Each structure stands twice: as C-alpha cells, then as structure tokens.
Amino acid sequence: MRLLPLLASLMLSGWAEAAPRKPAPSAAPGPATGGSGLCPAPATWGAGAELGALLPPEPPAGSRDRLEGRVPVGRDAELPVRVEADRLSGTPGVDSVAEGSAILSRGPITLRADRIGYKPPEDLAQADGGVIITREGNVFRGKSLSLKLGRYEGEFVEPSYFFARTQAGGSAARFEFLGENRGRATDATYSSCPPADQDWVMRSDRVTLDFAANEGVAEGAVLRFMGVPILAAPRLSFPLTEARKSGWLPPNINLDSKSGLDVAVPYYWNIAPDRDLTFTPRAYSRRGAGATAEYRYLTPSDRGTLEATALPGDQVAGRDRWMLFLRHDGGLDPRPPVFRKDESALLDYRFTMQRVSDDAYWKDFPRSLLPTLTPRLLPTSFQAEHRRAADWGLTTVYARVQRYQVLQEADLSSRIVAPYRREPQVGLRQVGAAQGFEWRWETEANRFTHEDRSLVAGNRVHLLGSLARPFRPLGVSGWTVTPRLTLNSASYNLDDPLANGRSSASRTLPTASLDSAWVFEREASYFGRAFLQTLEPRLLYVRTPYRRQDQLPNFDSAANDFNITSIFAESSFSGIDRVSDANQLTAGVTSRFLDPATGAEALRLGVVQRVLFSDQRVTPDGNPITQRLSDVLLLGSTSLVPRWWLDGNLQYSTQNDRVQRQVLGVRYSPGPLRTINAAYRFTRDATDQLEVGWQWPLNAPGREHAQILLDRERDAAERGEPIGLSRFGTGRSGAGCAGAWYTVGNLKYSRRDDRLTDAIVGFEYDSGCWIARIVAERLSTGRTEATTRLLLQLELVGLSRLGSNPLYVLRNNIPGYRPLRDEGASIGSLPLTQ
Known part of the structure; x- marks a missing residue:
C-alpha cells in the first residue's frame, strides 16, 4: 500500500523546502490495471506532492548561511524567516529561544510550539510542547522535534499527521531523520477514520524511506478492516514519488453467471521509462485458470499496446479460448509540433487488430473486447496518411487496408452481413479556399472483397468534388x-x-x-x-x-x-x-x-x-x-425549470397522421449525488423502449451540514489551528461519518419484446472513511440470452479500492452520476513489491 510512507513523509517539511522532483517522462505510461487502458500514474495514490517535501534539495553553489546559521536553501531561499513569541531571548551566535506561543514561519511552512530554540554552533533546532508543523494544508503534531538542519539528522517524538490531499492521517511513535535523503518511522499508523472509531487502519512496525533510490520499505505491515486483517506482508516495497515501480497491484474480483467467480491478481513490471508490462494470472471457478498480458510502449513518435489473453481448456466451452489485441500509432516526424516548420506535413499511421478464438467469445467475455456498438465485428486495419498545408488549402494522401472477423450465431435469424473488405484503399483529398470560393475534392481507388463468395467483388475508382x-x-x-x-x-x-x-x-x-x-x-x-x-x-x-x-x-x-x-x-x-x-x-x-x-x-x-x-x-x-x-x-x-432538463425530438408523418419515431428524455438533478433520468425511444415497427437511471441518497439529509464542518476543518488545518471536527475528533458525527446509503441503477425495458433487456441495480454506502459498492449488471447478448455480473468494491478513502470496479459501468450508463468521493483522494491501483 503506497501511502504507507505518508505517515512520515512530511515530518521535516516544517524546516525544509520541498525537494524538486524529477518529472516523469512525458512518454512514460502509468501502471496498468490488469486488463486494458492506461491507468493513472502512482501520483493518484495521493503521495506525489507530500512525499516530495520530505527532504531538501542540494543547495546552490555560493549559498550562504542565513539567520543565525544554516537554513534550508531552495525555492524559498530568499524569503525571510519570521519568528513570533511571547518572549524572545538568546545570545548572538550561541543560541536563540522563542517561548510562549512561538511561531516560526518561512514561505509556506509554519512551525508552532510552546518553545522553539536554535543553536548555531551545533546547527541544532529544537521545538518542545505542542509542536505543530503546517504546509499546504498538511498538519503534523508531536511532543518534541530535534533536528540538525545542515545534516538533516534528528527525530520527531510521537508525531501525528494529517494529509490534506487524501484527507487521512495517523501517528507514529518516532520519526528519525537519517540524512538528506533518508528517514525512518517506527510503530506507524495510517487511516482516514477518526481515532475513536477506526473502521480501517494500516499499521507497520517500521517504515524506511530512501528518496535517492525512490524506495520505501514497510516492515510488518497489516491492513485491518473492522478489526479483521485483510492484507498483511512481512515486507512491502513502494515508490516514493510519481515515478513508476514494479510490483503487485490490488486484486480484481468479479462474479458473473457464465464464468462464476473470477479472481485476477495483476503484476506490474516497469521495464523502462517508455515501456511497461502488466501480467495478470486469473482463475475462474467454472472455466479454469488463464492469464492476460498487456505490453505498452510510448515514444515521441510511436505508441502502442499489445494484449493477449489465454484460457486453455475452458471447462465450460470444452476448448481453448484466446483473444489478441494490437494497436500501434506512429509518425515519421518525431519532433514536437513547436519545432516543425509545417505542423501538417506529417506521415501518420495506425495498425489495429483484434482477434478471438471463437464466435461465442463476445458473449462469454463481453468486457474484454474493445468498447464498440458492433461487438461481433472485430476489425483489422492499417491506415496511413500524409498531410501538407499551403496557403490555399490542406492536401491529404491516404491509404488503408481493412477487414473484419465476423462472430456469427448458429441461429440463422441472428446472423449478420459483414462490411466489404478494402484491400486496399488509396486516395487523395484536398480542402481549400481562395478569392471567396471554397472547394473540396477527393479521388480514391478501392479493391473490394467479401468473405461471402456469392457477393460481387471488384475495383472502384471515384471522384467527388464540390465548389x-x-x-x-x-x-x-x-x-x-x-x-x-x-x-x-x-x-x-x-x-x-x-x-x-x-x-x-x-x-x-x-x-x-x-x-x-x-x-x-x-x-x-x-x-x-x-x-x-x-x-x-x-x-x-x-x-x-x-x-x-x-x-x-x-x-x-x-x-x-x-x-x-x-x-x-x-x-x-x-x-x-x-x-x-x-x-x-x-x-x-x-x-x-x-x-x-x-x-x-x-x-x-x-x-x-x-x-x-x-x-x-x-x-x-x-x-x-x-x-x-x-x-x-x-x-x-x-x-x-430549475433542476429539470427536458429534451426530445419527434418525426411525424403527415400522410399517415401518426408518429413514426420519437425520443423523449427528462432529468431531475436537485444537487450533487442526486439525479434521476428517464428516456423513451420509439421507432415504428422497430423499437419501443423505456429507460430509467438514477443516483439517489436513501438516508443522507444531513451530509451537506457535515461537508460544511469538514470545510471548516480544512481551513483550520491550513491556518495551523487545532483540528477537532472530523478525522481527529471524537466519534463519527463531525465528519459526516454517520453512514449514508445511496441507490444507483439503470433499467432498459423493451415494450416491443415485453422484457427487461439491460439492467444495472446497486447500492453505495459511504461511512465517511470507507465506501462499499455492490452493483448487479445484466447485459443482453441475444433475444433470449444475457450475462449477469456482480460487482463488489471496498474503497478505503485515502488509501485504495479493493475488489471489482463498478465506477466505469455507472458512469457510462447513468447520466449525471458522480463518485461519492473525489477520485484524486484515493489510491486506485499501485504496485506493491514483497
């Protein structure tokens, strides 16, 4: 769990300027979630900016000691140090002491304590009694802080911490500063729940941080939920910055009516800054064991994905099952657009291929194929085009080869006719304007073939033009x-x-x-x-x-x-x-x-x-x-009408005096997390469908008040004032942690067939520091066939999501749906290394 180091990462930020982080190369893809698509870089775990503030940068050449001794030098090096206290005393060059509501501030950093002292000969700063460090909303508290500023050696005794980005925190018995790039926390915890009622908590015997190696190591790490250990490891390794790191990702768990229980455990391999591989072994309770591998690469001129899935000896189908997907996009001009004399003078190309083992694959594994309106037509295509711009217009030369794998049904009434293959297609197109005239023309040659030999095949050359x-x-x-x-x-x-x-x-x-x-x-x-x-x-x-x-x-x-x-x-x-x-x-x-x-x-x-x-x-x-x-x-x-949106169109036949087609939609959304949608679609002799979607709270009338309290707490944290309304308060009521139930869903009913075609019904429970989601999805794969899937997810706010992810399904089927928490405040999927 990558946020484990957050318990110690900002202990030093009250004295040290944030270390400059090496940005991830723009060409580097982030970790993958065992399947397809790019996953956010590890910064989405909430560790990015906080972790970068632990240790100071190298001081610039020629820097001088400032304000009685060596102070951290960085982006705020020229800013003055301000000290406020009831009493100020000391001997110049020997020691300085601030007592009574002492405040030391420099740039975005504020240190508060009952007593703050500094000894230049020893380069030692000491703060005692109610020590509080705040930086950019992050708050750290402890009994005492002792630190040699120049060497960054010392310790923070019994610190507690609160991170604004993840809205979570914890405590440690001690944090040791071991030099400019290393630190160690002992007996540390991390949670977004209030201390009085911690439904989940991460504990570790010891966490060692090495920023030079971009590595953190947690020993004796245990994650508990409702007092039950759900993840434990004697040793966990994790990255400390936005840079990627090889390791295991949280498991994905799915349950559907055709495959049974599906458990997948992805392993992420950070091969190089521009390449990675995610290997996902998986097991189906009904079908057996299989695996998926996804390789991705990304350079200034090319990018691509190669994904392969294998399920040998499918126990349901009685045969081997597989899927292969390949996509490559590239160009022959690798220079960034700012360096091109003519941005449009490029040769771009793309190759896409998807193939499966059998005609029933799209029914048995509908989520593994490309999102498309035609899941039974799997394309293979190569296309290239060269564009050149001039004062009078844009000219494009293009070529393409295209064919399909058609997934047919045994039922003759459900069979489809595939499009013609283009083997090849070559053309020239121009769009331009001059002297008030506008023109567009293209000429193209095609070779058309078809898998059905009874259909005509041949060549066509055409010319289109307009002025x-x-x-x-x-x-x-x-x-x-x-x-x-x-x-x-x-x-x-x-x-x-x-x-x-x-x-x-x-x-x-x-x-x-x-x-x-x-x-x-x-x-x-x-x-x-x-x-x-x-x-x-x-x-x-x-x-x-x-x-x-x-x-x-x-x-x-x-x-x-x-x-x-x-x-x-x-x-x-x-x-x-x-x-x-x-x-x-x-x-x-x-x-x-x-x-x-x-x-x-x-x-x-x-x-x-x-x-x-x-x-x-x-x-x-x-x-x-x-x-x-x-x-x-x-x-x-x-x-x-406030909070209401209505939309519709209608096709009316004056000859037959009747409606031929209509689409009517209405949405009611009185506020965040509250939306109801309804739609009616009718096409004579073809479609007659009703659709209803919603996201609605069942018992959350007071959560707006809880949000006001939480906002007040965040403001107090930024000012360095005591926190007592939510995470560090007593009980759940302050942070809106009383627990709120939400219902979500989308139903599509065909009046023509008198049946429910597709359905999504689920519940979300927000305790304040963790969220549980249970969603059932029914997806039609034929007139009499459907696949039912159960999605279960536990989201530990500020840490991670475990289980299957229903958010993609909810976003794409419920207009106006919003996650219960800002996704940037949760971990998502991040590599762990044991």
Missing part, C-alpha cells in the same frame, strides 16, 4: 447565401459480370444546391426573466438528375438516418455507390432563448420539413417516393 461561393451581403448581418456545385463520378471493374452481362460500368452525377440561412435576434422577457431570443430560418434547395443505379454494385452506401442533420444533406445515402435524385426544398426554423449575461441556452424549439417537386426514384427500398411533403421533424430542449 461553393458563400455570399454575405454588405450591411446585412446574420444572413448567408451559398450556391454549390457537386460532382459524384464512379467507375467499376468487377470480377464477375453483372445482371446485364457487363463486368465494367460507370456513372457521373452532378448536383446543384442553394443554401440560405438567417439569424435574427431580439430582447424578450418571459416568466419574469430576460432573454435574448433568436429566430434562425434556413432554406436548402437541391437539384440532382436521375440516373439508374440498381444494376451497379453497392459496396459502401446505406440510407441516412432521418434526423435534423441528414434532412439538410444533398443525398439520402452515405457512401459513394448510391446518389438519390432530388428536386426538393428543405425548410426549417429554430428559435433559441439565451441568458443575456452568460449566453447559456434555456430553451430551443425547431421544426423542419422537406418538399419534393418531383418523385424521388432512387430510394433505399427501391420504391419511388411520390408524396410531396416529407415527415415533419420537431425538436426541443429546455432547462427553464
């Missing part, structure tokens, strides 16, 4: 008219003949459009509030001639979703292979109500509809659109 000339009339603000010409041309050379017997084909389609937008503003007053109201109409006319395209292959085109963005697009399709014919006008208007002082949006209302002047014959389903008026899009959002 626009925006007009902003002089003297008229908030009005823009933009005529635009667009060209879409494609040529095909196929492996097999089409239905018409030809193996090659081409087509070219021009498009002309005129886009006009206005913004009007006025001052308004509603409900007793002043607003700046806007009226923003927009008209877009598009003309594209008809070309028959049903006999051409379709490699990458799909119908655009009907929304506020796509309705103002020139085509109803994405991709290259399909271009919808158009003779249409899209009209919309939006009105916003803004706070005139802050510009914050209080209300937004909008409506959009498209008018067809002729039938649209190129459509996604092949059936011509003959109705002249499209569906109406209505949108709105508001935060006019």
Whole structure:
C-alpha cells in the first residue's frame, strides 16, 4: 500500500523546502490495471506532492548561511524567516529561544510550539510542547522535534499527521531523520477514520524511506478492516514519488453467471521509462485458470499496446479460448509540433487488430473486447496518411487496408452481413479556399472483397468534388447565401459480370444546391426573466438528375438516418455507390432563448420539413417516393425549470397522421449525488423502449451540514489551528461519518419484446472513511440470452479500492452520476513489491 510512507513523509517539511522532483517522462505510461487502458500514474495514490517535501534539495553553489546559521536553501531561499513569541531571548551566535506561543514561519511552512530554540554552533533546532508543523494544508503534531538542519539528522517524538490531499492521517511513535535523503518511522499508523472509531487502519512496525533510490520499505505491515486483517506482508516495497515501480497491484474480483467467480491478481513490471508490462494470472471457478498480458510502449513518435489473453481448456466451452489485441500509432516526424516548420506535413499511421478464438467469445467475455456498438465485428486495419498545408488549402494522401472477423450465431435469424473488405484503399483529398470560393475534392481507388463468395467483388475508382461561393451581403448581418456545385463520378471493374452481362460500368452525377440561412435576434422577457431570443430560418434547395443505379454494385452506401442533420444533406445515402435524385426544398426554423449575461441556452424549439417537386426514384427500398411533403421533424430542449432538463425530438408523418419515431428524455438533478433520468425511444415497427437511471441518497439529509464542518476543518488545518471536527475528533458525527446509503441503477425495458433487456441495480454506502459498492449488471447478448455480473468494491478513502470496479459501468450508463468521493483522494491501483 503506497501511502504507507505518508505517515512520515512530511515530518521535516516544517524546516525544509520541498525537494524538486524529477518529472516523469512525458512518454512514460502509468501502471496498468490488469486488463486494458492506461491507468493513472502512482501520483493518484495521493503521495506525489507530500512525499516530495520530505527532504531538501542540494543547495546552490555560493549559498550562504542565513539567520543565525544554516537554513534550508531552495525555492524559498530568499524569503525571510519570521519568528513570533511571547518572549524572545538568546545570545548572538550561541543560541536563540522563542517561548510562549512561538511561531516560526518561512514561505509556506509554519512551525508552532510552546518553545522553539536554535543553536548555531551545533546547527541544532529544537521545538518542545505542542509542536505543530503546517504546509499546504498538511498538519503534523508531536511532543518534541530535534533536528540538525545542515545534516538533516534528528527525530520527531510521537508525531501525528494529517494529509490534506487524501484527507487521512495517523501517528507514529518516532520519526528519525537519517540524512538528506533518508528517514525512518517506527510503530506507524495510517487511516482516514477518526481515532475513536477506526473502521480501517494500516499499521507497520517500521517504515524506511530512501528518496535517492525512490524506495520505501514497510516492515510488518497489516491492513485491518473492522478489526479483521485483510492484507498483511512481512515486507512491502513502494515508490516514493510519481515515478513508476514494479510490483503487485490490488486484486480484481468479479462474479458473473457464465464464468462464476473470477479472481485476477495483476503484476506490474516497469521495464523502462517508455515501456511497461502488466501480467495478470486469473482463475475462474467454472472455466479454469488463464492469464492476460498487456505490453505498452510510448515514444515521441510511436505508441502502442499489445494484449493477449489465454484460457486453455475452458471447462465450460470444452476448448481453448484466446483473444489478441494490437494497436500501434506512429509518425515519421518525431519532433514536437513547436519545432516543425509545417505542423501538417506529417506521415501518420495506425495498425489495429483484434482477434478471438471463437464466435461465442463476445458473449462469454463481453468486457474484454474493445468498447464498440458492433461487438461481433472485430476489425483489422492499417491506415496511413500524409498531410501538407499551403496557403490555399490542406492536401491529404491516404491509404488503408481493412477487414473484419465476423462472430456469427448458429441461429440463422441472428446472423449478420459483414462490411466489404478494402484491400486496399488509396486516395487523395484536398480542402481549400481562395478569392471567396471554397472547394473540396477527393479521388480514391478501392479493391473490394467479401468473405461471402456469392457477393460481387471488384475495383472502384471515384471522384467527388464540390465548389461553393458563400455570399454575405454588405450591411446585412446574420444572413448567408451559398450556391454549390457537386460532382459524384464512379467507375467499376468487377470480377464477375453483372445482371446485364457487363463486368465494367460507370456513372457521373452532378448536383446543384442553394443554401440560405438567417439569424435574427431580439430582447424578450418571459416568466419574469430576460432573454435574448433568436429566430434562425434556413432554406436548402437541391437539384440532382436521375440516373439508374440498381444494376451497379453497392459496396459502401446505406440510407441516412432521418434526423435534423441528414434532412439538410444533398443525398439520402452515405457512401459513394448510391446518389438519390432530388428536386426538393428543405425548410426549417429554430428559435433559441439565451441568458443575456452568460449566453447559456434555456430553451430551443425547431421544426423542419422537406418538399419534393418531383418523385424521388432512387430510394433505399427501391420504391419511388411520390408524396410531396416529407415527415415533419420537431425538436426541443429546455432547462427553464430549475433542476429539470427536458429534451426530445419527434418525426411525424403527415400522410399517415401518426408518429413514426420519437425520443423523449427528462432529468431531475436537485444537487450533487442526486439525479434521476428517464428516456423513451420509439421507432415504428422497430423499437419501443423505456429507460430509467438514477443516483439517489436513501438516508443522507444531513451530509451537506457535515461537508460544511469538514470545510471548516480544512481551513483550520491550513491556518495551523487545532483540528477537532472530523478525522481527529471524537466519534463519527463531525465528519459526516454517520453512514449514508445511496441507490444507483439503470433499467432498459423493451415494450416491443415485453422484457427487461439491460439492467444495472446497486447500492453505495459511504461511512465517511470507507465506501462499499455492490452493483448487479445484466447485459443482453441475444433475444433470449444475457450475462449477469456482480460487482463488489471496498474503497478505503485515502488509501485504495479493493475488489471489482463498478465506477466505469455507472458512469457510462447513468447520466449525471458522480463518485461519492473525489477520485484524486484515493489510491486506485499501485504496485506493491514483497
């Protein structure tokens, strides 16, 4: 447990300026949590700044003794030393004594005692009676302090300590100063609970600190929770600064319905400043034993991750299971941007690959794959691009190779069609502007193949180009008219003949459009509030001639979703292979109500509809659109009512006189740790879903008052005044430690299927110095299949989190969710070495 040295780390800070810490190289990754992603550097354990303040830096050349003798020299060397006391006495050059509420301060350091004396011949400072040292909110108390300033040798008797960053502290029988870079604490404790009721406490017989070697060693360390030892080791080694250190990380424990109990114990190996490896042996109660290894590297020009998971002889599936993930990002110009003559003149490249052993892997181990909306499509791709900027625009040359591993289902109704492979894709793109004109064009060559041999394969070369000339009339603000010409041309050379017997084909389609937008503003007053109201109409006319395209292959085109963005697009399709014919006008208007002082949006209302002047014959389903008026899009959002947020959009069919699609959302959040969300999503003949999410206290009405008391205590600590309201007070009531229960959750219910699809339900208990979380998660992996997982976590505030981590699940599924404690005040995951 890395915060073990905090019990002694700032004992000396009342006399010594903070030692300058060597910053971690920007290229160095932090420790990993046995799985994937970068974990914060060890500074997140809360030890960074405090530990760096233990011992002084080397004095600069030519420094002189100051104020009766040798004083620490550092960033505050030029600052004066101030001494206040009821009585001051002494002999110049022999000794000086301050008695009666004595205060010695220098820069951010303040030393208080009943008596403070200094003897220049011996270079000895002594403080007796109620010794208190404060620095940047950290407070240290003891009976007496004796220290030879120049040699940094001495001791602090029976010190207690409180660290502002972690809101925790403890006591020791003695702390010995053993030189400029070494120290030792005896019979030390550390906890964030009040002394009268310590639910958890870390004790150690002895802690030795060596800042020159960046190593601390704790002997006889025992962590107790509710009086029960939960971690013990005869010897623990830990880093003292933000630099990384090899060692074991806290175990991860998971429980799910398919694998049973999953226990993983990661080992972190700090190979070099720019490389590390996390090896995680794990055991499943139902599946057997396996392991994961994650290797990471990070240099000025390249970075990457290689992760491999193996589960030999899966006892449930009856076969070996594995997963391999590789990602590499790099560039051929390693210089920082400040040294590049042309920041965009670069060649960047990326390689990504993920492969698994079998089609059911995504169901059995859903959390081990990349976060994606398509977990059954695992990509392998290599892409590179070179960018060059000039006065007239940006030119990009790019290339890519892309293919997929498709995880299919035995049920034919659940099988999916994979996208086409691009083997390869090569293109040139340019975006520029000059003389009031704006242009964009690209040309690209692709080789398309597919694992399904019944689908057509072949080559395609296409050219896209657009030229626009925006007009902003002089003297008229908030009005823009933009005529635009667009060209879409494609040529095909196929492996097999089409239905018409030809193996090659081409087509070219021009498009002309005129886009006009206005913004009007006025001052308004509603409900007793002043607003700046806007009226923003927009008209877009598009003309594209008809070309028959049903006999051409379709490699990458799909119908655009009907929304506020796509309705103002020139085509109803994405991709290259399909271009919808158009003779249409899209009209919309939006009105916003803004706070005139802050510009914050209080209300937004909008409506959009498209008018067809002729039938649209190129459509996604092949059936011509003959109705002249499209569906109406209505949108709105508001935060006019305090603590309430409402948002929604609706697609209404004027022809059928019914709603085709709607999304409605509401959130009520009266304060921190209090939020309730509800959403309704409906798409005719496809989706009908209700969703509710929440984070809400069950018995915490008085915690705001407790926070006020805690804030007062922190202010008192910074002033060096006695602390008696929370951590060092008596009982739990002062710090809000009476215990508060919170409930959290997110439920998704499908009205169409009449079932609960995904669910998260849990509870959090905050005692004030420790937090317990229990969360159950149900994740659908099919129409009749789901994986249920139980997440248990114990967070010792100011020290560490043990067990599985539900915070990622809660953040990503509950809008407005907040952790019960600032994460910077907890350890997280840090290496231990036995």
